[in-house]
Structures are given as structure tokens and as C-alpha cells.
Amino acid sequence: MQSNEPATSMEVENVLSEPNPTSGTFPSKPKFEPLKAHEMSEGRMKIDIRMNLKARKVELKTRADTPDISNLQKCTDFVHAFMLGFGVVDAIALLRLDELYVESFEIKDVKTLRGEHLSRAIGRLSGKGGKTKFAIENATRTRIVIADTKIHILGSFSNIKIARDSLCSLILGSPAGKVYSKLRAVTARLAERF
Amino acid sequence: MDTVHRLKSTEPPLWLSPSSELSQTARAASQHLFASLKPFAPKSPFDRLLVDGFDAEQIWQQIDIQSQPIISSLRRQINRFEKNPEEISKIFGRKKVRRVEEKVREVEQKVPEEEIGGFSEEEDEDLEEFDEDSEEGEDEERESEEDEAEDNEDGGGGGIEDRFLKIKGLEEYLEAEEDREYGLKNKKGGSDALKDGEDENEDEEEEEEEEEEDDELGAFDLDDGENEGMDELDDIKYEDFFGPKRKVSKKSKLTDGLEDSDRSDEQEDDQATDNKNKVLSTHEKERENVRAKIEEMERANLESKTWTMQGEVTAAKRPKNSALEVDLDFEHNVRPPPVITEEVTASLEDLIQKRILEGRFDDVQKAPRLPSKAPKEVKEMDENKSKKGLAEIYEEEFVQKTNLDSAPLSFSDEQRKEASMLFKKLCLKLDALSHFHFTPKPVIDDMSIQTNVPALAMEEIAPLAVSDAAMLAPEEVFEGKGDIKEEAELTQAERKRRRANKKRKFKANTTKRAAKKAQDGTLQNNKEGKEEA
Numbered sequence: 001m002q003s004n005e006p007a008t009s010m011e012v013e014n015v016l017s018e019p020n021p022t023s024g025t026f027p028s029k030p031k032f033e034p035l036k037a038h039e040m041s042e043g044r045m046k047i048d049i050r051m052n053l054k055a056r057k058v059e060l061k062t063r064a065d066t067p068d069i070s071n072l073q074k075c076t077d078f079v080h081a082f083m084l085g086f087g088v089v090d091a092i093a094l095l096r097l098d099e100l101y102v103e104s105f106e107i108k109d110v111k112t113l114r115g116e117h118l119s120r121a122i123g124r125l126s127g128k129g130g131k132t133k134f135a136i137e138n139a140t141r142t143r144i145v146i147a148d149t150k151i152h153i154l155g156s157f158s159n160i161k162i163a164r165d166s167l168c169s170l171i172l173g174s175p176a177g178k179v180y181s182k183l184r185a186v187t188a189r190l191a192e193r194f
Numbered sequence: 195m196d197t198v199h200r201l202k203s204t205e206p207p208l209w210l211s212p213s214s215e216l217s218q219t220a221r222a223a224s225q226h227l228f229a230s231l232k233p234f235a236p237k238s239p240f241d242r243l244l245v246d247g248f249d250a251e252q253i254w255q256q257i258d259i260q261s262q263p264i265i266s267s268l269r270r271q272i273n274r275f276e277k278n279p280e281e282i283s284k285i286f287g288r289k290k291v292r293r294v295e296e297k298v299r300e301v302e303q304k305v306p307e308e309e310i311g312g313f314s315e316e317e318d319e320d321l322e323e324f325d326e327d328s329e330e331g332e333d334e335e336r337e338s339e340e341d342e343a344e345d346n347e348d349g350g351g352g353g354i355e356d357r358f359l360k361i362k363g364l365e366e367y368l369e370a371e372e373d374r375e376y377g378l379k380n381k382k383g384g385s386d387a388l389k390d391g392e393d394e395n396e397d398e399e400e401e402e403e404e405e406e407e408d409d410e411l412g413a414f415d416l417d418d419g420e421n422e423g424m425d426e427l428d429d430i431k432y433e434d435f436f437g438p439k440r441k442v443s444k445k446s447k448l449t450d451g452l453e454d455s456d457r458s459d460e461q462e463d464d465q466a467t468d469n470k471n472k473v474l475s476t477h478e479k480e481r482e483n484v485r486a487k488i489e490e491m492e493r494a495n496l497e498s499k500t501w502t503m504q505g506e507v508t509a510a511k512r513p514k515n516s517a518l519e520v521d522l523d524f525e526h527n528v529r530p531p532p533v534i535t536e537e538v539t540a541s542l543e544d545l546i547q548k549r550i551l552e553g554r555f556d557d558v559q560k561a562p563r564l565p566s567k568a569p570k571e572v573k574e575m576d577e578n579k580s581k582k583g584l585a586e587i588y589e590e591e592f593v594q595k596t597n598l599d600s601a602p603l604s605f606s607d608e609q610r611k612e613a614s615m616l617f618k619k620l621c622l623k624l625d626a627l628s629h630f631h632f633t634p635k636p637v638i639d640d641m642s643i644q645t646n647v648p649a650l651a652m653e654e655i656a657p658l659a660v661s662d663a664a665m666l667a668p669e670e671v672f673e674g675k676g677d678i679k680e681e682a683e684l685t686q687a688e689r690k691r692r693r694a695n696k697k698r699k700f701k702a703n704t705t706k707r708a709a710k711k712a713q714d715g716t717l718q719n720n721k722e723g724k725e726e727a
């Protein structure tokens with residue numbers, strides 16, 4: 001998909017096609033606020049970005065003065081994360097830190113649920129007003145996006161693991177209190193290490 | 195009268211089937227009897243027995259009402275006659291004799307009365323008085339029986355003298371028993387009856403048993419005994435009671451060996467005392483006693499022991515329910531439960547009340563756990579959306595890891611700081627109060643400008659009363675400028691100049707104020723315009 005070329009001249013356009021959502025609708029258009037992101041990508045990352053509406057693709061391209069070719073990958077990841085649903089502020093972390101990843105899985109990977117059970121599981125995951133989700137996010141320093149039956153987690157590797165375990169236990173049916181207590185224990189242990 | 199006879203003559207089976215003729219006869223007889231009794235019952239509400247249209251219960255009630263006072267009056271009369279037997283012979287005289295001949299019962303009574311007379315000689319002197327009266331008493335009773343259908347002669351209560359009645363019962367009992375004996379004797383002709391009589395005589399002496407006899411009397415069917423022994427009653431002799439004479443001597447030997455009380459019991463109503471010729475010496479008596487005891491012991495040893503002496507005994511080896519009668523000794527391993535009496539409950543309640551008043555309830559107090567280590571800082575689970583972006587969080591973490599100096603003050607640190615400050619202040623104050631060697635407040639150097647203090651602090655030898663503040667020189671205190679002149683010292687020109695300045699100032703103030711007011715009155719845009727510009 002991408003070809004690395006020395007940035008002496010604008011030869012090849014590196015086109016990167018993003019996987020469109022299955023529904024076929026466009027993801028949310030970026031608001032004015034993420035001017036910062038553009039700055040980031042253009043300012044520091046030195047990557048060009050554009051949207052090809054006809055082909056329904058987002059295209060990124062290195063520039064001549066791109067310091068590091070891995071920036072392209074970073075930007076791709078950033079756009080990908082944004083498309084999944086993470087906020088710009090959270091997605092920027094991807095640009096800044098190397099060891100952050102995004103992991104996705106589906107509810108049906110954990111347990112086959114149908115109909116009302118599925119709805120209840122989703123409700124259990126997010127909690128009332130999203131408090132369970134936020135609790136997990138705060139405790140494990142990750143960001144979680146629950147999109148219908150798909151779940152995406154952004155964070156460092158170990159934190160993703162912890163968050164994933166908590167989410168899986170919630171899907172399988174354990175009550176939120178239990179998950180909280182486990183989280184507390186785990187994070188305390190993590191904190192003690194430092 | 196003939197109605198009564200007719201009633202008497204009817205066969206018993208005829209009574210089983212109701213016949214109007216018989217009932218009529220019965221009613222007539224009752225009426226006759228009632229009328230004959232009327233003169234003796236002054237308080238009776240009925241002049242005559244009302245039988246027409248009344249059923250048996252009502253007729254009986256009428257009879258009952260009339261006869262109750264009669265019975266009591268009869269009793270009183272009997273008692274009176276007891277004391278004065280002559281009156282009887284006066285009143286009744288021939289009549290009584292005739293009645294005696296008529297009634298078979300009375301004949302039979304005479305015989306036992308002799309015995310009773312003999313028997314009562316042995317008893318207390320009080321009874322001897324009664325001997326003569328007993329005959330008459332019995333006759334009276336028989337007469338009264340005639341008037342009433344039945345009379346309860348148990349004598350257990352209602353009598354004027356208890357003893358009197360009991361003796362009456364005794365006599366009746368005696369009669370019955372003797373009748374039985376005669377009946378028995380006719381069949382057996384042995385000494386068994388005699389022995390029964392002896393046993394009964396033994397019992398009679400005991401007052402306790404008298405009432406039992408009274409009860410027994412009720413149980414006895416007097417008629418049966420009377421019928422059986424009726425024919426043989428005339429020929430009662432010593433032999434009938436105590437067998438042939440040779441047996442007496444045998445018995446006398448036996449009785450010598452027994453206790454004195456037994457002997458006296460057996461002698462009660464017989465002439466056996468005369469027949470005992472032998473009088474044993476003390477030594478012989480002792481020897482007899484010992485021999486009897488030895489015989490008894492030997493007999494006991496020969497036969498098998500009772501089950502209680504036999505060591506281990508199962509239920510099969512002992513008679514049924516025999517363990518209940520024996521006082522068994524168990525080993526109790528547990529303390530028996532406390533018997534709850536009133537004192538125990540009272541003591542408990544007192545204790546409870548005292549405790550409540552004191553307020554000492556012996557509550558279990560948790561033992562204070564020693565703090566093994568410092569309490570861990572527990573991070574609260576934050577359920578709100580985090581305000582910092584993920585990048586910032588990681589950034590902070592990174593910084594913390596690399597640069598340990600700039601550890602961001604967490605909330606708890608701030609609180610800790612505040613707490614430590616407060617505590618230090620408190621400690622200072624307490625130390626000032628308590629310590630002998632007071633350590634003053636530690637000086638916290640902060641740069642602050644102090645005005646109006648001389649740059650140099652030279653030691654001035656001044657009296658103690660003068661403070662440092664007063665050590666300032668006048669020109670150091672003075673604030674103002676230039677030459678100050680008094681009001682009086684001012685020249686004309688200076689006065690004018692002063693006034694002119696004042697006016698100028700005032701005018702300037704007023705115009706400024708007016709201008710300000712004008713400004714406020716105008717629109718805001720002007721102001722904004724001004725600002726923009």
C-alpha cells in the first residue's frame with residue numbers, strides 16, 4: 001500500500017485506503033477543533049492528508065521533509081483510531097507515544113449472545129451513564145470505544161490486557177462491583193511496582 | 195296401710211313393666227306415708243303429697259323436702275336417747291319389743307352387740323358408756339330406716355360426735371364381717387374365718403381404718419350376709435370364733451413369741467387372756483427372741499437373695515416394674531440443671547437492675563489491632579470521563595518515571611501538608627504551656643519589606659520606658675514637605691495664593707465630574723468606539 005521514497009521530490013503519492021465501515025456511511029467529519037491534529041500531522045509529522053470523496057478514501061502522503069518514515073504509519077494509525085471513534089485528544093497520543101496500540105474485538109468472540117442478552121451485555125459494559133466504562137478507562141489508563149457489538153481499546157499493551165479482561169468478565173456476566181474490586185487490586189499492584 | 199303392704203307383696207319382675215295400677219298403688223302408699231309423717235314435720239310446705247299429674251321426680255322432691263328436717267330431728271332424738279336411755283323404755287316400751295321380734299335384723303344385731311360389748315371393754319373408757327346405748331342406738335337406726343326409703347349410715351359426717359358415728363360404723367362392719375364369717379364357716383368350718391376375724395379386729399382398733407371400714411360398709415351387701423348367716427346366728431359359741439380349745443393353746447404359744455401389740459390385738463374380743471397360763475421368765479423370753487431371730491436369718495440365708503442383692507441384674511431377672519420401687523443410685527456426670535425458684539429469679543432480676551443502673555453491660559469490645567504498616571493509599575475509582583487526554587496521562591507518567599523530583603502533588607499530599615501545618619501550630623502552643631524550657635517559634639524567613647524602621651539599629655542607651663518606636667527623630671516621623679507656616683504666620687500674599695489654589699482645584703473637580711456625568715449619559719457605542727479606537 002505504501003511505498004517509501006526519499007523525499008527529494010514529490011514523486012509518488014502514497015495512497016492509503018482506509019477500510020470503510022460496513023454500513024457505507026461516512027465517519028464523522030472532523031470538526032474545527034482538530035486543527036491541532038492537522039498541525040500535528042503536518043506540523044511535526046510532516047505528513048500530508050486529504051480525503052478522496054469519490055473513491056471514499058483518506059489519503060496520506062509523506063513530504064519531502066518527513067523526518068521519519070514511521071510517521072506515516074503513525075498518522076495512519078491516528079486516522080484509523082479516529083475513524084473507530086476515539087477522540088482526537090486521545091488519538092493524538094498515538095502520534096506521540098510509540099508503544100500505544102489499538103485492539104478491537106467483538107462481543108460474539110467472547111460469548112454468543114442473542115437479542116436481549118446482547119443488549120443487556122452492552123448495557124453492562126458501559127454502565128449507567130457510561131460510568132463503568134469510564135471507571136475502567138481511568139483505572140487502566142486506556143480509552144475504550146463501544147460501537148454496538150464491536151469494542152476497541154487504545155492504550156499500552158499491559159493496560160489493554162487488563163482492560164480487555166475486565167470487559168470480558170463483564171460480557172460473561174459478572175456484576176460491575178466485582179469488576180471494580182479486581183481492577184483495584186490489579187492497578188494497586190501495578191502502581192506498587194513503580 | 196294396705197297399699198303399702200300391697201306394694202311390698204308385689205313380685206319384683208312386675209316392677210319391670212310399667213303398669214298404671216302399680217303406679218296408682220305406689221302413689222297412694224306414698225301419700226299415706228307422707229300423711230303419717232306430717233305431724234313430725236312442722237315446717238313442711240305441703241299438707242299432703244300431691245300426686246295427681248306429677249311425675250316421679252316431682253313426687254320424690256316433695257317427699258325429700260318433708261323428710262330432710264325429719265331426719266335431722268330424728269338424729270337429735272337419738273342422741274338424746276343415748277344419754278337418757280330410760281326415756282326410750284318410757285316412750286316405746288312394749289312397742290319396741292314388738293318391733294324387735296318382727297324384724298329379723300334386730301335379732302341378729304343383739305349377738306354382735308354382745309361381742310361389741312366385750313370388745314369395747316378393752317378399748318377406751320369413753321366407749322364403755324356407749325355399750326348400753328349401742329343397742330338402743332341400733333334400734334333407733336332401724337326404726338328410722340323404716341320411715342325413709344334408704345338411709346345412709348356411713349356416719350362419715352354430719353354426726354354430732356365423730357366417735358359415736360364411727361363406732362356405729364364399726365358395729366355395722368362387725369356385723370357384716372361376722373355374717374360373712376358365719377357363711378364361710380358353714381362352708382369351710384376352718385380356722386380361716388377366725389383368722390379373718392382376728393385380722394379385722396386388729397384393724398378396728400386403728401382409728402384411721404375406721405373410715406375405711408365405713409366405706410367398706412357401703413360396699414358390703416348387708417342383705418347377703420344376713421341371709422346366709424341367719425340360721426346359724428343363734429348358736430354362736432366360742433368355738434365358732436376361735437376353733438376348738440386345743441388350738442387356743444397352740445395359738446397362745448405363737449402369740450408369746452410375737453410383739454406385745456400383736457398379742458393385745460388378738461386378745462381383743464376373746465377370752466384368750468384367761469387361757470395363757472405360762473408366764474415366761476426374762477431370760478427365757480430373751481432366748482425365745484434370739485431363737486426366733488436366728489430361725490428367721492437361717493431361713494433368709496437358705497432361700498435365694500432378692501434381686502437387688504444379686505449383682506448385675508437384667509430386666510428379665512427381676513419382677514416387672516421393680517426398679518421403680520427401689521432407690522437406684524446413678525452416677526451423674528453432668529451437673530443437674532439449676533432449680534428455678536423464686537429466690538433465684540429474684541436474685542437474677544436484682545442483678546439485672548443493678549447492672550442497668552450502673553450501665554455496666556459487659557459488652558464485647560474489639561481489641562485494637564496494632565497497625566502493622568502504614569495504611570495504603572487507596573486510589574478511588576473515578577467514574578467520570580477523564581478530563582485529561584490519554585496523551586497527557588502518559589506524558590505525566592513518563593515524566594514521573596524519569597524525573598523523580600517533580601512529583602506532582604497529589605490531592606492527599608496537599609491534605610497532608612495542611613494537616614502537618616495545623617499540627618505544628620498546635621504543638622507550639624502546647625509546648626508553650628507545658629515545657630520548662632520553652633522553644634520559641636521557628637523563624638520562617640520571608641522577604642518582606644518593613645517600613646519605617648531605621649536602617650541601622652544602633653544601641654541607644656535610653657531608659658526602659660521609652661520604646662523603640664519613640665526613638666525615631668522628628669524629621670523621620672514628619673511627613674509633609676517644605677516649610678510649614680502657622681495660620682497666623684501667613685502673609686497676605688500667601689493667603690491669597692492659597693485661596694486661589696483652592697479655587698482652581700475645586701473648579702477642576704467640578705468640571706471633571708460634570709464631564710463624567712455627560713459621558714455616562716451617552717450610548718455605550720461611544721465608549722466601545724473609544725475602546726476600539
